[in-house]
Each structure stands twice: as C-alpha cells, then as structure tokens.
Amino acid sequence: MKTISVTVNGSVFEEDVPERLLLVDFLRDRLALTGTHVGCTHEGVCGACTVHLDGEAVKSCMMLAVQADGHAVTTVEGLARDDRLSALQEAFARHHGLQCGYCTPGILMNMTDFLTGNPDPSEDEIRHGLIGNLCRCTGYVHIVRAVKDAARVLRENTGGAR
C-alpha cells in the first residue's frame, strides 16, 4: 500500500492504494469515474482508457495509480466545463461521430490533446492522429469529420480556447 495524492478533474484525492493497482482501475473503481473504458487487455492498443496526465494523452491501463502520485489527471468527465460541452464533444454529437460510445471517451481525450498541437489538421493528419484508438462501429468517417469541424470551431473561437 502507498498513499498517493492525485488531482482528478480539478479535485484532489488522497488514497491508499496497492502498488499494483492500475490507474484505470483507480479511476473507475475508487473514484467511480467509469467514463474511462477498458477495451483491450492492458496492452495499450485500443485507446479506450485514454486520459490526460498533466494535459497529455496517456493510456491509463498502461500506468499504475502510484505513478500518477503528484500529477493532475483529466478524464472524459472533466472535459465539459460548467455543464458546457467542449467543441469536440459537440462536434462528435453533431457529426454522429459515435455509435456504441465505448471508444468515444478515449478518442475525445486523445483528440483534445491532438488539436492543441494541430489546430488546422488535414484529414490525413487526423487519421494518423487516431492510430492509437480503435473504433469498431463508425468506420472512422464521421469521427474524422467531427475532429476536423471541431478544429474549425476552435480556430474561430478566440485563440482556440476550449
């Protein structure tokens, strides 16, 4: 057991956790943040568990909770601010960028990070940016459109603030 202090979606949590507890299980089972999903056997391929660690997209099934000690984690539950969806969340709904929704939280987290560094991405750049996320329902077509449109909206907003 180790005591860790992690800031999750803006709130500080101090918890005793076993050293082997995965970050994804810490988020889901301890903090009841079940928007972060598990789609592969902790091999980092499907991307459904993607969260932000200090603003950067990481796969939470590939990390231990103790490694998040002292860091700030954002999950899909933290994307909307003051009950307002982010531009990317809105674009996913508008463009039917999700069907079953299982992969969606991970894609939203990855693409939120992606758009920070790529404010005006081409379709090809978006498709390559999505390599770490598997989706089985959509064939990616509407996801790509949603990301592209969210980029446009963010560019049109002042300074790309989300």
Add this chain to the structure above:
Amino acid sequence: MSSVEKQAGDWLGARLTRKEDLRLVTGQGRYLADLVLPGMLHALFVRSEYAHARIKSIDASEALALPGVVAVYTGADIKDSVKPMPQSVVLPNLPARYPTFWPLATDKVKFHGEPVALIVARDKYVAEDAAELVYVDYEELPVILDPERALAADSPLVHEEDGSNEIFAMTLTGGETPEGQAENAAEVEKIFQAADVVVSERFRVHRTGITPMEPRGVLCDWNDADGLTAWITTQRPHIDRLALIDILDIPGEQVRVIAPRDQGGGFGVKAPFYRENIMIAYAARALKRPVRWVESRYESLMNVGQERDQINDLEIAASKDGKLLAVRNHGLADNGVGTTGVYWGFVMPFLGAVELPNAYTWERGDVRLRVATTNKASLTPSRAFGHFPTRFALERAIDMVAHRIGMEPAELRRRNLVPSLPYTSVTNEYYDSGDFLRVWDNLLERADLPAFRAEQAAARKQGRHLGIGFACGVELSGVASELLVPMENQPGYGAATVRLDPRGKVMVFGGDAPGGQGHETTTAQVVASLFGIDPKDVVVTTGDTGTTPFGAGSIGARAGSYFVSAVANACQELQDKITRILAHDLQIEASRQHFEFKDGEVVYLGDSSKRKTFRDIVERIIMHPINMPEGEVGGLEWTAFFEAAKPMICFNADCCIVEVDVDSGNFEIRRWVTSEDVGTLINPNIVDGQMHGAIVQGLSNAMFEEFVYDEQGQQLSADFEHYKLATAADVPDIEITYAPTPCPHTPLGTRGIGEGRPSSVPGALTNAVCDALAPFGVELTELPLRPDRVWRALQAARGERR
C-alpha cells in the same frame, strides 16, 4: 397489414442528433462493467491451455486458501446440479449433431480457451492471483484443426459420442428428398456440359469476424424471494432469460434479464447464449451474493467473434454473350468446437449457403454445405452472418466469367440482376421488394465507369495500375418467423409497448437490446412523426425482460424493419383511441382520418378551430376518464406486434477503386462509393454511420484481421497486437448514396439495414485489385488480401508468362 399515414412536419428522414450522445460523450454511459452492487464478488474463468486434452485432475486447494477467494468451481462440482446443453430454447430446428456440454469442461477440454474452472473472489486482482494457483493435470490428445481432414473416416473426434466430426450437412437445392436433389444436380450438370464458359475455382476465406470494443460481461444478483436478476451483455435478453430458466431450473417468474442500456457493440457476437452466463448465475445463487464477470480482451479473442472460415468450391456456367446460367457450390466450413447456444457454429454457414445466389437470375443452382467440428473456438455470429465467404466467392467468380468472355464486369452484373421483384432464389430465399437495377444504375452513375476506364488506360501507359471493382448484396431486412423458427427456434416478429404519459410524453418499451445503433433516436423520430410531437419528448427503454414485451433480439437488421413497425402499429392504435374520444368531446362525427397530429396538437381537418393540444387530450384520457364515449375506458398504452407475411430484404452495391504497386504488391484504396436501397430513411446520419462501419469492418476483415492457430491448436492472435483491426489511417473516406424504394410491407416503408452490409466488401475490393492487375491475368481467390498475397500472385503470373 396496417399502414400509417405520413404526417406533415415529418421527423422521418431528419438528420437528428442522437438522443444517446449527451451521456456517451460525457462519460455518463452505463455499460456492464460500470454496474456495481453492494457486496459484489468478482469472477474469473480459468481456461484451458490446450486445444484438446483430457482433464486428469484439478487441484484448486491453494487457490481456495488464498485470502479473499470465496469459491472455486470446477466441472465436477457443477455437473450434477446444472443441466447440460443443448436445451430446446437454444436449439435450432435443423438436423445436426449437437454436442452435449456443461458450462465448465468436464472430462476433456476441446479448444484453447475453454472454461475449466471459475474463481470467485472479493477483488479482481486476487482472482487473478488465484487463477495462477489452480493446477490442472492434462493428458494431451491429438488435435483436429483442418476441416477437410476432420471429415476423414479415420480422424480423431472432437466430440467422441457423436461418432463423426460432421456437425451439419445440407443440400439447399432440389427439394427435401435425396432423389429430388440428385435430379436437380443432374439438371445443373447438363447446363454445365452445354455452357460456353465454365469458371471453377476454390475460394477460401480465413477465420475472422467482428469484435466489439466492449467484451462480454455478466452481473448476477440472487435473493430467495425474487430469484435471479442477471445483467448480461446481450443482443437477446429474452432468449437468455428462457435459457437460464431451463438450464438452472429456476421458476420463470424468478428470472429477469437486463441488457444494459449502453452496450459497446454487438455485431452478432453478443447474440448467442453463452456458457459463461450459466456459471455466473450459478455462483450468485450458490453464494447468495452478487457476482460479476467482465471478460478480458484476451478471453474474448480466444472465445468469440470468430466467423467466416469457409472453403467454397464454386462453379459458374455462363453463355458467351453474358448470361449467367447455373451456379454450383460445395461449401465446407470449419465450425470449431460448436459449444455455443443458439448458433452452434454451423448456423452461420447454413445461412451463408442460403444467401449464396445473391441478386442474380440463375436458371438453376446446386448448393451444398458440409460443416466440420474442430478443436478451435466455435464460430460465433458476426455481421454478414455466414455469407461473407460465399459472397466473396460468388462476386469474385462473376468477375472471372466477365474476364473470360471479355465483358465489362459491371455490365455482366447488370444483365443478370433480378429485373423485378418479388423473386425466389434458387436456394428458395424470398426477395420481397425493391429495384435492383435502380440501385445498380445509381452506383454506375456515381462511379462514372467510362471516365475511370479512360483514366486507367492513361495511367497504364505511365506504368501505374488502377483498378475498379464492383459487388452487390441482397441482405435480410429483419428475419421473419418463417426463417427464424427453423434456424434459431424463436419467433421473428417485432413487439413494442407504447405508453403515453399524462404530461404528453411517450415511453416506448422494446425487448431487443441495441449496442450503438441509435434505437432511442430512430424510435423517437418515428413516434414524434406519428404523434406530431418533438422527439425529445419520447423515451425508449430496451433490453429489460421485466418491463418489455418479448423481443427476438437486436439481430438481423430487425430495428428498422420489425421493431419500428411494431412501434408504428402501437402508435396507430393509440391515435385511433385518442381521436375517438376527441371526436366525442368535440361532439363531432369523425374518426382517425379526419384528424391531424401536428406540432403538438390534434386538429380536426373539417374545422381547424376544433383542436386540442396533444398533452391535454392525453391527460384527459389517462387522468379524467369520465364522460367517455360508450364502451370506452381511460388509459393510453398499447402493445403491438409486427410480422411481415414474407421475409423482407434490402439491397446495396459497392464500387471500389484501387491503385496497385506491381513491384511490391501494395495497394491503396482511392475511392469507395456505394448505392443503397434502405427503403424509407428514418435518420440518414445513422444509416450513413451504419454503412461506414459495416464497410470498414468488411475491409478490416478482408485485409487485416485473422485468427491464427498453430499446429497444436494454440490461439496465437488473442490480443489486438496480433489480431489487427483497421485503424483510421488504414481505411478510406466513404461515399454513401441512396436509391431507395419504400418497402411495401412495412407501415412506414422502412427496411432494416446494416447487418449483412459487410458481405459485398471483400468482393468489390478484390475485384478492383484484380482489375488493376488485368494485364498480368491475376485472379485472386483467397483472403486475407494483403500485399504479400498480391505480390506472390504477380510473381506467379509473371512466371507463367515467361
């Protein structure tokens, strides 16, 4: 059959944003693994390390001694208190050798990954530790992996009591008797003897399928008063309920099955009744504690989502002027072990053989199938159920005929498409309605074949190899009882309860269990359209056997065909009642056709000043049932059923354009365009999305995904690093176009869509690659289609030419 008039201000056809999305983009979906009950225990299956071995002994004492472990069950522990499968509720009415099995292996294990023991622990990490401490002593047996060798008389047997590895065999043409079938075969042979052109090839499609992003899971809760409540990742909760009742011998009133509202895809994989369900329910009852099992991806890839895996020896007889005359196909499917309720592995290749003839007017056909049991996971349903391999074979063979007679493949198809419907295929499949030529011509117009041929010719002069490929597919639009009763021993009708609320809201209850198809939205659009209200005032509940009428499940494109039709029928009954009472209140002689439901009001068409808001009339009927017309009582709730008199279909066609690098075998899809007849569109966004997903699944199956077993039957592809799904960077943008004909047999003209949709993809893709390589005479007959295969075929073709 009833028909519902279309209302003005129609929500049908609107590109409405989905009702499901707000919760799903904010992490508020509730999937099975998100469900937690007080005192819940965690279950984990210990699975066989061998493909075929006798269990000599199992020692679970160390696992049981581990703190936190509550119970360990083995096959020996449960064999006397759980009925074996098969049970009739999950048994097709097709003659087959159905294996007997228990949820845990008893005497021997028959595939790598078969459940051998169940660990129940207070913590899932502890359950993992305990699994390492279960010692199983195996005696290895010879493995049976090749379906052709499995059928040899001297083959070892997967299920010894069966006396043969042939689980199923059928001749689908020539009637029911061997004499009729032989006579038909002789007639077909005569056509082949006299034909100008005969194409005869062996087509192989590897083992692959559709793997949902959410694996399976079960959460069971037991108390002695209410019995069992089981949350299951399932497409057919009502069938699962009946199976649990029968197998665990629990009185029917004590079993409730709930498919979580949010499910991470199904695609057929969540349609069977699985042995794991039985064990979790068993453990919850035995321990009187909630028990949850969440499948790992590793388990999932070892056990489910494996389909296709057929060899089809296909022959076509044709005339030199491009008339397709006869088709002969001898199929052989690798069933795997077959221990899966409802489907048993072979039901998919059975339907694949039925659907082989596709949209063409054959004079005669001779279609046969054999299915062999092997030491692999059972085939489990995957979108394009059974006919991904047969359609690949047929669509590829048609191009080969075209090449032989020197005709444009698109023209050959057009000449042989069924010109008018209804039509009954040579395998006796009924095609109810539609306009194949209209769909086809729309595709050709979008594809602009003459322009492509000019571009192709110019590119060839520069040493670049472009190719175009076509394929089409007749797909089931729902599954009529006429087919579902023999095939799966269950009814096909749709059922829906529509309940109006005194505040003017509508609640719809359906017994199917979607996994991302947007039922909540499309159903709300149908209801809103009929009642003239806003779709946001409609709430849809699915998947709970405690609150919904019996539904055969979210299978076979049943939503747009059967379910919304039942919803429409229920709405119509309620419209009738509302207008009867409103006419009485308004003191006019009028009935349903004299009123319009529009913009939240019910308006008398004879005098538009006579109107009432929808909410007010609904509240009046539910809450103030006084001064009613004679014989009328209050309340507004109706359960309706829908069954088409005959099976129904939808139709689609694909065009693919590729560029092939003839030095490396690499190929790139440059364009994918489709033409669809989905009948009346409810929500084009959702239909587009269904098509995109299905096509990419088809591409991913055809190009990347492959379940690989080694010579010992070890499953080598049980993670996503080895079982590769297409990523966004692997696949093209897709242009979906429509040439719809409303279905005359559903109240709204809708067709069910999506299920069979991947089936035409591998044919279109491979035809395009072969078209690009036409100068080399390459004809590919096997999947997966990868650069190495293309390169080898090119090398072989070049060698022959030397």
